[in-house]
Amino acid sequence: MNILITAGPTREPIDAVRVLTNRSSGQMGCSVASAASNRGHRVHLLLSHAATTKAPEGELTTQHFNSTADLDHLLDRHFEDTDVLIMAAAVSDFIPESFTEDGKLNRKEGATNLRLNPAPDLVAKLARMKRPGQIIIGFALEPSTEMEERATRKMREKGLDAIVANPLETMESAKISGILLTADGKRWEAAAELDKAAFAEWLLDHVEDLSSRSVKAC
Amino acid sequence: MNILITAGPTREPIDAVRVLTNRSSGQMGCSVASAASNRGHRVHLLLSHAATTKAPEGELTTQHFNSTADLDHLLDRHFEDTDVLIMAAAVSDFIPESFTEDGKLNRKEGATNLRLNPAPDLVAKLARMKRPGQIIIGFALEPSTEMEERATRKMREKGLDAIVANPLETMESAKISGILLTADGKRWEAAAELDKAAFAEWLLDHVEDLSSRSVKAC
Numbered sequence: 001m002n003i004l005i006t007a008g009p010t011r012e013p014i015d016a017v018r019v020l021t022n023r024s025s026g027q028m029g030c031s032v033a034s035a036a037s038n039r040g041h042r043v044h045l046l047l048s049h050a051a052t053t054k055a056p057e058g059e060l061t062t063q064h065f066n067s068t069a070d071l072d073h074l075l076d077r078h079f080e081d082t083d084v085l086i087m088a089a090a091v092s093d094f095i096p097e098s099f100t101e102d103g104k105l106n107r108k109e110g111a112t113n114l115r116l117n118p119a120p121d122l123v124a125k126l127a128r129m130k131r132p133g134q135i136i137i138g139f140a141l142e143p144s145t146e147m148e149e150r151a152t153r154k155m156r157e158k159g160l161d162a163i164v165a166n167p168l169e170t171m172e173s174a175k176i177s178g179i180l181l182t183a184d185g186k187r188w189e190a191a192a193e194l195d196k197a198a199f200a201e202w203l204l205d206h207v208e209d210l211s212s213r214s215v216k217a218c
Numbered sequence: 219m220n221i222l223i224t225a226g227p228t229r230e231p232i233d234a235v236r237v238l239t240n241r242s243s244g245q246m247g248c249s250v251a252s253a254a255s256n257r258g259h260r261v262h263l264l265l266s267h268a269a270t271t272k273a274p275e276g277e278l279t280t281q282h283f284n285s286t287a288d289l290d291h292l293l294d295r296h297f298e299d300t301d302v303l304i305m306a307a308a309v310s311d312f313i314p315e316s317f318t319e320d321g322k323l324n325r326k327e328g329a330t331n332l333r334l335n336p337a338p339d340l341v342a343k344l345a346r347m348k349r350p351g352q353i354i355i356g357f358a359l360e361p362s363t364e365m366e367e368r369a370t371r372k373m374r375e376k377g378l379d380a381i382v383a384n385p386l387e388t389m390e391s392a393k394i395s396g397i398l399l400t401a402d403g404k405r406w407e408a409a410a411e412l413d414k415a416a417f418a419e420w421l422l423d424h425v426e427d428l429s430s431r432s433v434k435a436c
Contacts, residue, residue: 093325
């Protein structure tokens, strides 16, 4: 399969040096990319410049992004040739209005308000464009108390084929306790606190199964 | 000498996952730490969790920080035993008022304003506490048109012994075109576009000289 994987946080510029971003390390997406490549899939990885995880070695290609707009362009370019898109990147929901005068915000000017505008929903846009047989898997990082309800709602609203629900504690951790929910109402729970490399293998077993069923249905 | 070095960006939490930070990679501070350790100095490195540069190997100790408050605590703990502090970290000038309700800001609620309050000036506080013989070197990342004037003003206002003035383009780059300015009015210009490792050696030559003059003057 041709698998397109995104990993790590987008960074939205506020001024010449400052950014709005999140604590995503890129480790989950890099683990999936590495595992998928080792299984013989053709993998293209879109990895954040801000990820603290290095791009995996091996038979895969990697491109880097900074902002949500960068990632949007790269997705537009590569989605056409993709059988499965796995959106493990932590994409910003907000774009700050930038302060560009003078290059840098100045502390001496005292407290200030930064306007945050809603960002475009990249994966929802791709889901509206996808061809029969193409599969999109999202990730939902949610407070553990409402994790599954929120993830299910996101999957439906965005038009995804499946979503990995995982708690806020996953961010920056080497481990993940994830649940895979699919658009046809199925639910698979991985063993708790798996290493991200082990979770990647578990996830790919399900993704390969989803994809073969989707291709047959075409 | 006992050298305390800070490297990389602080990350100020906005909610459970989002942060205000900057594009600093931590590479300049890590290069100085590595070079100082190789010269036989006793080096303690305070390195951002968000740095994309890994802590150097060798005879030095490293601790990690996230927020400005974390870094403040670590500096308070280690400054006492320090002969030379080199503040290469990119410390936030602003602390966002956090949105904690519900764990995460919600895009569906539309545009929002994030209040940014001025952050405490960590290095200025240490400069007020320092003993005779202790040396503090700061970094000023400034637009190239007003770089030296601004860096000189920062050095004086913060009470630093010296400051490295460098242009905004240094951030995330492997190279630096830096100028060292000292409180007694001296100015040294490094060769343009040095690798950060080469700049670190150049800087340490000057730091060792400054420190020996400062100790003699006590």
